[in-house]
Amino acid sequence: MSGSLRLELALLDNIIWLMLAAFFALCALTIPNFASWNNLVNILYHTTIMSMLVLAQGFVLMSGHLDLSIDAILAFAPGVAILAAVKWFPGVLGNPWIAIALTLAIGALLGLFNGVCIASLGMNAFMQTLSVSIILRGLILFLIPLSIFPLDPVYSFIGKSRITVLGNLPAAIPVTFFIYFFFHILLKYTVFGRNYLATGGNPRASFVAGINTRRMIILGFVTAGVLSAVAGMLTAGRQDSVSNTMGSGMTLLAFAGALLGGTSMSGGKGSAFGMLGGAILLGMFSNALNLLGVKVTLIHAAQGTLIFLAILVDRFRAALRSSILRKDQLRRLHHHSVHEQAEKVISS
Amino acid sequence: MTGPALLLEGITKIYPGTVALENVHFEALPGEVHGLIGKNGAGKTTLVGILAGLIEPTEGRITIGGKVFSSLSRARAKKEGVAIVPQEPEIILDLSVAENLFLGDLGSAGAIVDWRKLRKNAESILSMYGLDIGVDLQARDLSLSERQLLLILKACVVEDARVIILDESSAPLSGKDVQILRRIVEGLKASGKAIVYISHNIDELLGICDRLTVLRDGRVIAERERLGLDHQSLSELVIGEGFSRSSARSGSLPPAGREEFLRVEGLSRWGVFEDISFSLHRGEILGIAGLRGSGRTEILKALAGIEPADEGTLFLRGQPIRPRTPGSALSRGIAYLPEERDAEGLLRFFSIRDNLVLNSIDKFSKWGFLSWEKCSRLASEIFREVQLKAFSIHQDVDELSGGNRQKVVIGRIMANSPDVYLLDEPTRGVDIGAKQAILSIICGRIRSRSGVIITSPGLDDLVDVCDRILVLRNGLVVREYARYQFDEKKIFLDMQGFGIRNRRGGTECQAV
Numbered sequence: 001m002s003g004s005l006r007l008e009l010a011l012l013d014n015i016i017w018l019m020l021a022a023f024f025a026l027c028a029l030t031i032p033n034f035a036s037w038n039n040l041v042n043i044l045y046h047t048t049i050m051s052m053l054v055l056a057q058g059f060v061l062m063s064g065h066l067d068l069s070i071d072a073i074l075a076f077a078p079g080v081a082i083l084a085a086v087k088w089f090p091g092v093l094g095n096p097w098i099a100i101a102l103t104l105a106i107g108a109l110l111g112l113f114n115g116v117c118i119a120s121l122g123m124n125a126f127m128q129t130l131s132v133s134i135i136l137r138g139l140i141l142f143l144i145p146l147s148i149f150p151l152d153p154v155y156s157f158i159g160k161s162r163i164t165v166l167g168n169l170p171a172a173i174p175v176t177f178f179i180y181f182f183f184h185i186l187l188k189y190t191v192f193g194r195n196y197l198a199t200g201g202n203p204r205a206s207f208v209a210g211i212n213t214r215r216m217i218i219l220g221f222v223t224a225g226v227l228s229a230v231a232g233m234l235t236a237g238r239q240d241s242v243s244n245t246m247g248s249g250m251t252l253l254a255f256a257g258a259l260l261g262g263t264s265m266s267g268g269k270g271s272a273f274g275m276l277g278g279a280i281l282l283g284m285f286s287n288a289l290n291l292l293g294v295k296v297t298l299i300h301a302a303q304g305t306l307i308f309l310a311i312l313v314d315r316f317r318a319a320l321r322s323s324i325l326r327k328d329q330l331r332r333l334h335h336h337s338v339h340e341q342a343e344k345v346i347s348s
Numbered sequence: 349m350t351g352p353a354l355l356l357e358g359i360t361k362i363y364p365g366t367v368a369l370e371n372v373h374f375e376a377l378p379g380e381v382h383g384l385i386g387k388n389g390a391g392k393t394t395l396v397g398i399l400a401g402l403i404e405p406t407e408g409r410i411t412i413g414g415k416v417f418s419s420l421s422r423a424r425a426k427k428e429g430v431a432i433v434p435q436e437p438e439i440i441l442d443l444s445v446a447e448n449l450f451l452g453d454l455g456s457a458g459a460i461v462d463w464r465k466l467r468k469n470a471e472s473i474l475s476m477y478g479l480d481i482g483v484d485l486q487a488r489d490l491s492l493s494e495r496q497l498l499l500i501l502k503a504c505v506v507e508d509a510r511v512i513i514l515d516e517s518s519a520p521l522s523g524k525d526v527q528i529l530r531r532i533v534e535g536l537k538a539s540g541k542a543i544v545y546i547s548h549n550i551d552e553l554l555g556i557c558d559r560l561t562v563l564r565d566g567r568v569i570a571e572r573e574r575l576g577l578d579h580q581s582l583s584e585l586v587i588g589e590g591f592s593r594s595s596a597r598s599g600s601l602p603p604a605g606r607e608e609f610l611r612v613e614g615l616s617r618w619g620v621f622e623d624i625s626f627s628l629h630r631g632e633i634l635g636i637a638g639l640r641g642s643g644r645t646e647i648l649k650a651l652a653g654i655e656p657a658d659e660g661t662l663f664l665r666g667q668p669i670r671p672r673t674p675g676s677a678l679s680r681g682i683a684y685l686p687e688e689r690d691a692e693g694l695l696r697f698f699s700i701r702d703n704l705v706l707n708s709i710d711k712f713s714k715w716g717f718l719s720w721e722k723c724s725r726l727a728s729e730i731f732r733e734v735q736l737k738a739f740s741i742h743q744d745v746d747e748l749s750g751g752n753r754q755k756v757v758i759g760r761i762m763a764n765s766p767d768v769y770l771l772d773e774p775t776r777g778v779d780i781g782a783k784q785a786i787l788s789i790i791c792g793r794i795r796s797r798s799g800v801i802i803t804s805p806g807l808d809d810l811v812d813v814c815d816r817i818l819v820l821r822n823g824l825v826v827r828e829y830a831r832y833q834f835d836e837k838k839i840f841l842d843m844q845g846f847g848i849r850n851r852r853g854g855t856e857c858q859a860v
Contacts, residue, residue, distance in 0.1 A: 189720075191713045198706060201695040208654060208692045209706050209760070210678035268697045325747060 005328050012321055015313065016261050016277035023281065027288045034291060041169060047283030048172040049074075049238075052231035053250055054257035054279040055183060055272065056224040061258055062187075063220040064200040064267025065118060065125040069110070070254060072136035073228035074247035077106040078236040079140050082148055082155075096154035103229050110136070111225020115218030133251070141244045149241030158230075159237015172234050179230070183272035196220065201268025256307040257282050259314055282306065351414070353378045353542035354399075354430070354511045359408035361394050361566075368394040369405070370566045376511060376542035381533060383553040383574075384546045385586055386563030387806055392546055395563070396515050399544070400432045401425035413510055429510035431503040433517045439487045439495050446470035446483040449502050473505055477528055477535075493522040497529065504532055504541075512536060513544040518552055519641055530556060548639055550582050550844055564588055583844075587807075587837050606630045608666070609799040610682075610768050612651070615660030620646045621823035624660070628768065628799040633790065635810035636803045638820030639843055644803045645687050647820075648770040651801070652684035653677035664767070678707060681767035685757060685774055687803075693757040694745050701727035701741040703756050708763040730759040733793060735785050751782025758786060762794065769794055771802040775809055787813055807836050807843075821845050 011018065028035040053070050060067040081103040084093045093099060114132060117123045153161075158175050162168045187193040198206045199216040207213045235246045261278030263270030285306055289299050352375040361369040369391045376382040386392050397403035398410070401420035410417045412428040420428075439448055449470050470483040479501070481494055490498065496517060504512050514533075518526055533556060536543055547553050553560060560577060562569045562585045570585050610628040615621070621643035628634050638644045650657040653671030662669050664680055671677035674684065686692035695703055704727040705712065712722040727741045734755040738748055745756055758774060774790065775783045791813050794800060804810050810817055811834050819827045819842040827842050829835075 189718050190716045191709050191718060192716060194702070194706075194709055194718065198695055198698070201697045202691075204692050205686070205694055206706075208652075208674050208684060208686050210673075210675035212673070212675055264697070268695065 005324070008324055009321070012317055012324070013262060013271075014274065014277075015317055016274050016281065019260075019313070020277050020281050020284070023284060023288075027284070031288060031291050034288065037167075039287070039291075041173070043283050043287045044173050044176075044280070045170045046287065047280050048170075048176045049231050049234045049247070050250065050253065050257060050282055051176050051276060051279035052179070052227050052234065053247075053254040054261065054275050054282075055180065056227035056231070057251070057254040058258035058261060058263040058270050058272075058275045058278075059183070059227070060125075060220050060224045061255075061263045061265060062197055062200045062267060062270045063217050064203060065217060065220065066129070066255075066265075067114065067221060067224050068126065068129040068251055069114060069133040069136065070224055070228040070231075071247040071250040072133040072140070073107055073110050073225055074232040074235060074250070075140050075242075075244060076110070076136040076232075077103045077225075077229035078232040079144050079242045079244070079246075080106055082151065082236070082242045083143055085152075086148060096152035099152070099155055100233065103233055104226055107225040107227075107229025107232070108222050109225070111222040111228075112218065114225070115221030118221065119214045119217035137244075137248075144242060144244045147241040147243040149239075151236060151240055151242070155233070156237035156240055159234040160240060161237075172238075175234075179227075180272050180276045187270075187272055192219075197268055197270075199267075203267075252307070253282060253303060256303075256310045259307075259310040262317075265314075278310075352376060352411075353413060354544070355409075355411040356395075356398075357409045357411070359395070359398060359410070360406050361391075361398065361403065362406045367566055369398075372408070372563075372566075372568055373571075374561055374568070376544050378510075378540045378542050379537055380559060381537060381543045381545050381557045383557035383560040384544060384563065385548070385550070385553055385560065385582070387586060387808075390563040391566040392563055394566075396432070396513060396546065399425065399430060399511075399513055400434075401430075429508075430513065431507045431509035431511070432513045433496075433500050433503045433515060435515050435519075439499060441486065441488040443487060444483065445474075445481055445485050445487060445490070445498060448487050448498060449473065449483075449506055451502070473501060477501065477505075477532055479528060491522070492520045493525045496520045497525050500529060500532060504536055509541070511542045511544065513546070515546045516548065516640070518547060518549065519639075526552075548844075550579055550586070554579070554582065562586055579841075583837060583840060587840055606632070609664065610651075611663040611666075613661045613663070615647070615650060615657045615662070617646060617650060617655070617657045617659075619823075621650075621820070624825055626818060626825070626828075628801060630767075630797075630799055631795055632816070633795055633800045633802060633814045635814035635817040636801065636820055637807060637810055637817050637839055637843055638803075642820045642843070643823040644820050645772055648684060648772050648801065648803065651677070651768075652682060652770055654684065678764065678766070682770065683707070683761040683764055683766035683768070684770045685761055685772055687772035687776065689750075689754055689757055689776075693760075694753060696746050697744070699742050699744055700731070700736070700738060700748075700756055703745055704730055704741070704759050704763055707760055726763060730763055733762070734759045734789055749782075751778035751786075754778050754782065754786060755789075758789065765797065767798050769798055769800045769802075771800060773803055773805055776805050783809075807839055811836050811839070819843055 033039055053074065056070045057067060081099045084102060085096070085099040093102065110132065114129055117128045118125050158171050161171045163171055163174070166174070187197065195206070195211045196216050196219070198209070199211060199213045203213050232246065236242045257278035258270070258275055259265065259278070260281055261270070261274035261276070263275060286299055286303065289302055294302065354376040356372060356374040359369055359372040359374070360367070372391070372395065374395070384392060384395070394403060398405050398420070401422040401424055404419040410420060412430065415428065417424070440451065443451070446466050450466060467483050474481055474483065479497060481490065487495060487498070500514065500517055503509065518529055521529060533543055533545070545553065545557055554574065554577065557574050559571065559573055560582070561571045564586070569588070606629040608627055608629050612627070613625050615624040624647055626634065636644045636647065646655065649655045651662065651671070653673050653676055656672050662671070664682070669680055671680065671682065677684070695706070701724055705723045708726070709718065709723070712719050712726070724741065731741050736755050736759070737752050745753055748756065754774065761769065771790065774786055778786065787809065790800060790802065802810065802814065815831050817829045817834065817839060818825050819829070819839055821843060829839060
């Protein structure tokens, strides 16, 4: 494979970062104050919650499934944990560290439930996670009719606090970057990550190759549950309260972020790095619309357009990739036949 | 009647590197059952593909009912009255029997489905041929044999085609249903349709056909009237005689008294195979010969832990084991090469390297972290060893040809250096060059360190490479051949079930 071909393919695989750079340049030139440090930090800060959900959704997509319950888990996990800490068992579970552990555990357990239903009992992922999502939303509406506030500062730390040594950077930003870095390593450099991607790419072949595919799928959903719970803690921390509306409507946008980031809807393909780009583009997009003074009601429609764009980019990328490879093959064939002819000439 | 209903003249099909069909002439007259037989790889599938409009011939003419075509499309073939019952049943599991039967022409009463009429028509067709199935059952509830019969009825009776092609349609049928198929074919004949009947089963062909065409290596070897043929003469035509071929095998048999790797005792899976026992030594290649549905793939899958057996014991180097998943079989050194390369063997989105190291990835990691460098080194080594024709180990497997993809799957299980290789049709669907390369890898490096069990679509491959061949028929081992006894014709007849004294003491020889 020639160097230029490899470069072309690498650019295509990271097309999201190209789009992000182009969009950033466009906004920086046309919108005043867009490129200021404060606004950039603001964009990243507002992206953190969505980026957790994008990662959760993208991770499940890689195993060849999908999860519609992530935004419900986002509300349910911190909601129940705080309820337990404040109302049900304030004595035992009042410690904020325990509340954090409980939040993550609830997320993991809900993910485990999804995973077992889907991988072991063979339920359809769409139907199963849709039902869980409706159940959780209903329960949280029943359990927390009114917001509970304020929260313990330890609990709200990752969502709310700013780190002075880093120029007042919100703690949520480094936390998000760290988690993305972790997943990048996990997917690229660990046996688990490769087996996980293999499971999504061809479950039957992976099973025959000796991978415990059922466990892979279950762990995918567990991971999504934990990441959604982290997103829930970021949300709760930012508003310093838990409420029943947290995260509503974010699941479908998370699909858009994952898709923009190069994750395949049919499994087996995707990277943490790409998904981060997808999530940031989503955040930058709504920030730009805000600064331009677009009405909040119209922002939804604009985001819908972005989802459409994500699908279009995905198709475009697949088509472009095969055309690049075909051209390369033609070039090599041509090269080859020229060589042969030269040899013939020499031998005659 | 004027002329043949279907006429193929000078049909040639060339694939890169191989000639699948060469100047083939084939005709089917109205009111005639014309049988087509040939070994695997003889070109039957290609010929059927051309008739069905799935494959475009390189040269030649197709005449259907007086109209001449240079190639057919699927829709065109259908319009001209060619109906096909394919090998792989295409049935919609969630629809009722009646709907499946009339699929594509439900609305005989306009846009609204007239359920009563639909059911009545379906019932009358089913009862006409003595098929006792409720028309309201879902296709899912039917046995494989019944599903197949339903498709045959759809093609033969409902679609009212001029030419009907039955492509190994009888393979999944049970004994009773074969009789029904025979009745259907008789009925079609009487009403002046032309039937092309493809089968591996010589007995069945002799029983049902009026005329037979034998294909071998892409050419028509013979076209004979049924009356001038018997088992013996037809099998000779199919297999061919006195041909020589370069053997992939070099050197003599490995020395006797080798280490026993695998012993299988009384392996059974209900309704699939029964009481299979054999042993496999280091450096030995054991072939399993059998027709489709004889249980050969299922035995390998049982050994690999993919579809575990119900009964029986496995000994690996003398130790009893019970693999329940492919993972556990693999960790003990039993590797399986899947029959369906793309569905069960390859990861399309992964590069050649990532596919090659899939099984052995644990070896290149420390505390769960991978060393890509070591992976690449091993992948390059195997890349050379299996003589992959690709530009780099980083290329995606999508871009490779069938033969090279097969080499990737073989390389993948080699990377694990297992003790026992279970190779399920390693040469299926690859061109002749790749086939020779694969067979020589099996006889070379793979055999030198391990024991191999192999199945193949063609007997010639098995005769070429094996030390022993077990012949399987209807899930039973009916005979075992050592290398010095190999005789392609005898093995072929055993697979067909002629004159075999089975273990219960009876004979299975069928009367014509």
